[in-house]
Amino acid sequence: xxxxxxxLTTSEGISYALVQGxxxxxxxxxxxxxxxxxxxxxxxxxxxFYLESIPPPEVLLTxxxxxxxxxxxxxxxxxxxxxxxxxxxxxxxADPFSAHATATAGTFDEHMRVRxxxxxxxxxxxxxxxxxxxxxxxRSISTNAEFLYIPSKKTTQxxxxxxxxxxxxxxxxxxxxxxxxxxxxxxxxxYRWNFVxxxxxANIMNLLGHVNSTVSKTFFNAEQETVMFxxxxxxxxxxxxxxxxxxxxxxxxFKFSMKRVRENGVTYGWNHVWSPDSQRWMxxxxxxxxxxxxxxxxxxxxxxxGLFVAGPILx
Numbered sequence: 001x002x003x004x005x006x007x008l009t010t011s012e013g014i015s016y017a018l019v020q021g022x023x024x025x026x027x028x029x030x031x032x033x034x035x036x037x038x039x040x041x042x043x044x045x046x047x048x049f050y051l052e053s054i055p056p057p058e059v060l061l062t063x064x065x066x067x068x069x070x071x072x073x074x075x076x077x078x079x080x081x082x083x084x085x086x087x088x089x090x091x092x093x094a095d096p097f098s099a100h101a102t103a104t105a106g107t108f109d110e111h112m113r114v115r116x117x118x119x120x121x122x123x124x125x126x127x128x129x130x131x132x133x134x135x136x137x138x139r140s141i142s143t144n145a146e147f148l149y150i151p152s153k154k155t156t157q158x159x160x161x162x163x164x165x166x167x168x169x170x171x172x173x174x175x176x177x178x179x180x181x182x183x184x185x186x187x188x189x190x191y192r193w194n195f196v197x198x199x200x201x202a203n204i205m206n207l208l209g210h211v212n213s214t215v216s217k218t219f220f221n222a223e224q225e226t227v228m229f230x231x232x233x234x235x236x237x238x239x240x241x242x243x244x245x246x247x248x249x250x251x252x253x254f255k256f257s258m259k260r261v262r263e264n265g266v267t268y269g270w271n272h273v274w275s276p277d278s279q280r281w282m283x284x285x286x287x288x289x290x291x292x293x294x295x296x297x298x299x300x301x302x303x304x305x306g307l308f309v310a311g312p313i314l315x
Contacts, residue, residue, distance in 0.1 A: 006040065010070070012052045016041045019113070023072070035078050035118040040088055043112045046096035053080045053116065071118075078118035085114045138192040144257065146184040151276045152176055182274075189219060189227070189256040195249040200307075204232055207307055211270045213297035222258060225297055226269035229307065230255040254307060270295045 006015035019038035027033045041049055053070040072078035087094040087109040095108040156170030212219065212227040219227045234252035238245055261268040261281060268281040271293040275282045285291040300307045 037116045039114045043094045043096045081119040082117040088113045140190045142188045144186045148182040150180040152178045187258040191254040194251045210298040211295045226260045
């Protein structure tokens with residue numbers, strides 16, 4: 001059985017060797033440039049290499065999003081457009097899917113020769129079509145800030161210069177008129193869908209003012225209770241052609257606001273308030289039975305009760 005020095009690794013840690021004579025770069029009469037490489041990899045790594053090179057679509061809310069494909073090493077403007085693979089030796093079959101895990105040693109070729117075809121980004125990626133109602137999605141992020149007034153009661157003060165350690169015991173602050181405020185930076189998320197025929201208004205109304213009960217990639221893995229649904233804004237057109245009325249789909253903006261305070265390694269969100277007496281963030285519960293937090297929490301992406309039941313899909 002052949003032995004190889006797989007001395008290179010991909011960004012996901014898959015070992016490979018570059019076959020001599022590669023890469024190859026070609027250009028046709030129209031100026032379209034392609035590049036090819038051939039690797040030797042372990043047959044058991046084929047599936048992982050394929051998924052790294054051509055990752056499957058991911059679901060973002062109710063949309064299908066295509067992740068970036070693997071670029072050519074050292075030339076990020078080339079991305080993978082096609083893959084082919086075969087047993088390296090040509091004398092033995094390969095078992096890249098481990099369908100015959102109990103086969104005796106030497107039955108299958110342990111390595112595979114993989115050919116990768118790269119194209120430039122513009123050649124390989126289909127331009128977005130803004131009239132494609134199933135995939136058209138825009139998202140934006142902006143910043144906000146809240147100023148938290150902190151009473152001087154129970155605070156301390158110390159004469160410490162910039163850059164010096166603040167891990168000292170200060171003297172009690174007796175200046176009752178000292179203006180103290182803490183800046184709490186935040187983030188606002190906006191998700192816009194066009195071509196929504198029937199928004200799920202009941203769910204939208206029910207979840208106004210709720211905070212997220214789950215951690216989601218939609219909000220970059222923001223912790224529970226740190227993202228609040230602020231509502232939607234949108235527009236819909238009614239067109240008259242002289243004979244009939246044409247009702248166009250909605251264009252909707254779903255708006256969310258993040259409150260995420262990080263202190264001493266602990267994260268606090270919308271249901272935490274600053275307690276001047278204890279000089280710390282506390283989770284406040286209303287004195288009803290059962291006790292409820294300030295803001296109720298919900299799964300914004302629940303398939304039936306969430307915000308995006310209709311999404312951008314024509315239903």
